[in-house]
Structure formats: structure tokens, C-alpha cells
Amino acid sequence: MRRTPKILASLVALAVLAALFLALRPAPVPVTVATAERGPFQEAVTDEGRTRLRDPYVIRAPVSGFLHRVTPEPGDAVEQGGTLFRLEPQPAPMLDPRARERARSTVAAAGMQLERARAQAEAARARREELEAAYQRRRDLPDPTLISEETLDRMRASFRSARAEQEAAERAVAVARFELRGARAALEIASGQRDEDAASTLAVTAPIAGTVTERHRCCQGPVNAGEPILAIGDMDDLEVQVDLLSMDAVRVQQGMRVVLERWGGQQPLEGVVRRVKPAGFTRVSALGVDEQRVPVFVRITSPRSEWARLGEGYRVEARFILAEEASALQVPSSALFRDEDRWALFLVEEGRARLRHVAIGPHSGLRTRIRSGIEAGSTVIEQPGDRLSDGTRVEPAD
Numbered sequence: 001m002r003r004t005p006k007i008l009a010s011l012v013a014l015a016v017l018a019a020l021f022l023a024l025r026p027a028p029v030p031v032t033v034a035t036a037e038r039g040p041f042q043e044a045v046t047d048e049g050r051t052r053l054r055d056p057y058v059i060r061a062p063v064s065g066f067l068h069r070v071t072p073e074p075g076d077a078v079e080q081g082g083t084l085f086r087l088e089p090q091p092a093p094m095l096d097p098r099a100r101e102r103a104r105s106t107v108a109a110a111g112m113q114l115e116r117a118r119a120q121a122e123a124a125r126a127r128r129e130e131l132e133a134a135y136q137r138r139r140d141l142p143d144p145t146l147i148s149e150e151t152l153d154r155m156r157a158s159f160r161s162a163r164a165e166q167e168a169a170e171r172a173v174a175v176a177r178f179e180l181r182g183a184r185a186a187l188e189i190a191s192g193q194r195d196e197d198a199a200s201t202l203a204v205t206a207p208i209a210g211t212v213t214e215r216h217r218c219c220q221g222p223v224n225a226g227e228p229i230l231a232i233g234d235m236d237d238l239e240v241q242v243d244l245l246s247m248d249a250v251r252v253q254q255g256m257r258v259v260l261e262r263w264g265g266q267q268p269l270e271g272v273v274r275r276v277k278p279a280g281f282t283r284v285s286a287l288g289v290d291e292q293r294v295p296v297f298v299r300i301t302s303p304r305s306e307w308a309r310l311g312e313g314y315r316v317e318a319r320f321i322l323a324e325e326a327s328a329l330q331v332p333s334s335a336l337f338r339d340e341d342r343w344a345l346f347l348v349e350e351g352r353a354r355l356r357h358v359a360i361g362p363h364s365g366l367r368t369r370i371r372s373g374i375e376a377g378s379t380v381i382e383q384p385g386d387r388l389s390d391g392t393r394v395e396p397a398d
Contacts, residue, residue, distance in 0.1 A: 028395035049242030121169035249294035
């Protein structure tokens with residue numbers, strides 16, 4: 001009976017020690033876990049791109065002139081050979097009072113010059129008729145010996161000279177008439193009038209059947225030769241341009257499969273690499289870092305009906321498929337970290353974190369392929385923090 005109090009005291013002490021141990025023991029670290037599993041795996045490069053027309057046409061004014069109002073608007077369909085816009089000669093400039101008076105004087109002087117030329121032509125015609133009649137009379141004498149051959153030749157030469165003078169005087173009349181007409185035109189078109197004759201307009205037609213993508217000019221007015229008016233293109237030839245980092249572009253090849261996502265449609269679109277441009281360029285990133293970028297052009301292979309509402313300059317996210325496997329062991333990329341010179345991750349075994357070194361393969365976005373080190377079905381810890389070490393008690397978060 002005397003030993004009973006000692007046993008009870010010992011049990012109480014053990015209970016107190018157990019309670020202290022449980023109270024002072026570190027609580028399990030809450031962690032986010034995932035399962036290493038086998039499934040389809042794609043090694044890919046993803047970047048943002050934009051749609052573009054492969055062969056755009058910029059329609060420019062072929063000559064300087066006055067542009068009629070341009071009726072086609074962006075989105076309108078045009079037929080090959082259809083009229084896009086019309087040009088006509090520039091209207092005559094307005095004349096100020098002094099220039100108008102000078103033009104009136106020029107008209108008056110041109111009129112007087114015409115009258116003078118007509119008088120000279122009339123005098124030349126009369127002299128020619130007189131010499132011609134005298135020559136005819138001498139040539140038709142009954143007795144040819146009454147006039148010498150020398151006199152007859154001299155009269156013939158005078159007649160021909162008079163005829164040439166008459167022709168020159170008549171040409172001078174025509175020249176004076178043209179000068180008068182030009183002076184009158186300069187005086188009459190003195191308020192910026194335009195020639196409304198349809199025959200004087202130039203119709204510029206569409207080189208292809210397509211869609212108007214941009215209208216640089218809409219209203220009538222003067223234009224210079226080479227000034228852009230409209231831009232048209234065939235929307236069936238729409239493609240995607242992605243400016244990849246040069247280190248990614250060297251892994252992309254012509255004909256490689258591309259998945260186009262986040263373009264606004266319900267389903268991703270399929271495409272293939274049409275061309276990788278051999279020259280890159282420098283672009284400053286949002287963080288102010290110089291990046292070497294290479295343009296890559298992707299041809300859309302999905303049916304046109306699936307991307308009928310896609311237009312030029314639209315944003316697209318392109319995923320270039322570098323390699324594919326039907327069944328590959330993979331884990332979230334956030335579970336991996338460097339342990340000295342090797343890749344490692346934490347497994348959850350019997351409520352504790354266990355360090356495992358692994359050999360990894362390529363990664364694709366948020367997933368990384370595991371070549372060796374763990375088995376399928378293993379529970380791995382995502383985003384391990386500094387509180388974790390080999391053997392740390394963990395508790396998966398809900």
C-alpha cells in the first residue's frame with residue numbers, strides 16, 4: 001500500500017512531461033502539395049504575337065491632282081478592277097484684282113494680234129491672187145515668143161513666193177487664235193472652278209479582290225503623287241507574327257506546329273511556322289532591358305470559318321510545340337529548386353518532408369518532365385519555403 005502513492009506520483013510526472021513535450025513540439029508546416037503523374041507532355045515556347053496581312057496593298061495617288069471623296073470604308077469588300085477613288089486635274093487658282101486686270105489686258109492684246117494677223121493674211125492672199133493671175137495670163141499667150149522664158153520663170157517664182165507668204169500668214173492667224181483662247185481661259189477660270197467633265201477624271205481601281213483595312217484619306221481635296229489613300233488586303237492570307245527571343249527562335253524550325261490561344265475564340269487555332277526571319281532586332285522590355293528579338297511568321301491552318309472575325313493587328317498568344325510525348329512523368333515546375341549543383345524537390349512521406357534529388361528534362365510552362373528520382377503517384381510539395389528541411393513535419397493545406 002505504501003508504493004501506491006509513488007506510482008501515482010510517477011504517472012502524474014510522466015503525464016506532465018508528455019504534455020510539455022506536446023506543447024513545445026513544433027507545429028507541422030502547412031504546405032501545398034501536388035501529385036507526380038504521367039500524361040501527355042509538350043515542350044513548348046510561348047510568346048505574344050499579333051496578326052498581320054502577308055501581302056498588304058497600299059493604294060497611292062499615281063499623280064498629283066484633285067481627289068474626289070473616297071467612299072470605301074475599313075471593312076468594305078472590294079472587287080478586283082473595281083473603282084476605289086477618282087482624281088481630276090487641279091482647279092485653276094483664283095486671281096487677285098491686279099492679276100485679273102493683267103489677264104484682261106492680255107486678252108485684249110491677243111485679240112488685236114489676231115486681227116492684225118488676219119489683215120496680213122488677207123493682204124498676202126490678195127497679192128498671191130494678183131501674181132497668180134498675171135502668171136496665168138503670160139503663160140497662156142497665143143504666141144509664146146511674145147515673152148521670154150526668163151520673164152516667165154521670174155513671174156512663176158514670184159507667184160510661188162506669194163503663195164508661201166499667204167500660208168505663213170494663215171498659220172500666224174491660227175497661232176494668234178490659240179493665244180487668244182488661252183488668254184480667255186485664264187480670265188474665265190478665275191475663281192477656283194473645277195472641270196466637271198467626267199472624261200477628264202482618272203479612276204484608280206483595286207489590284208485584288210479583298211477588304212479595305214485602312215482609309216488614309218476620306219474627303220475631297222488636293223493630293224500629291226505617291227500619297228497613300230487606301231490599304232486593302234485579302235483576309236484569307238492573314239498570318240501571325242511573333243517576335244521571339246533569339247535564344248528561343250534558334251529552336252524553332254519551318255513547318256513546326258503552333259497552337260494559337262487567347263485570341264478571343266472558344267477553341268485554340270492550329271498553325272505552322274511559315275518562316276523564321278534570319279535577322280533580329282533589339283527591343284527594350286518593360287523592365288528596361290535590351291532584348292534581341294527575331295520575327296517568326298505563323299500560317300493559320302484551321303478552317304477560315306473558325307477565325308472569320310479575326311482581323312489585322314489582333315493580339316494572339318502562340319505556343320510553339322518543340323517536342324511532344326504521349327506519356328511522361330511530370331511535376332509542377334514550382335516544386336523544383338537547386339540543392340548545390342543538383343535539382344531537388346520535397347516529397348511528403350508519413351507526414352514529413354523528404355528531400356529527393358531528381359534528373360529533370362524539358363519544361364513547358366508550369367510543368368517540368370522528370371527523368372528519374374521519383375515514381376508516379378508521389379506527393380510533392382509546391383513552392384517549398386525556408387522552413388522546410390529533410391524530415392520536417394508538414395501538413396497539406398486544404
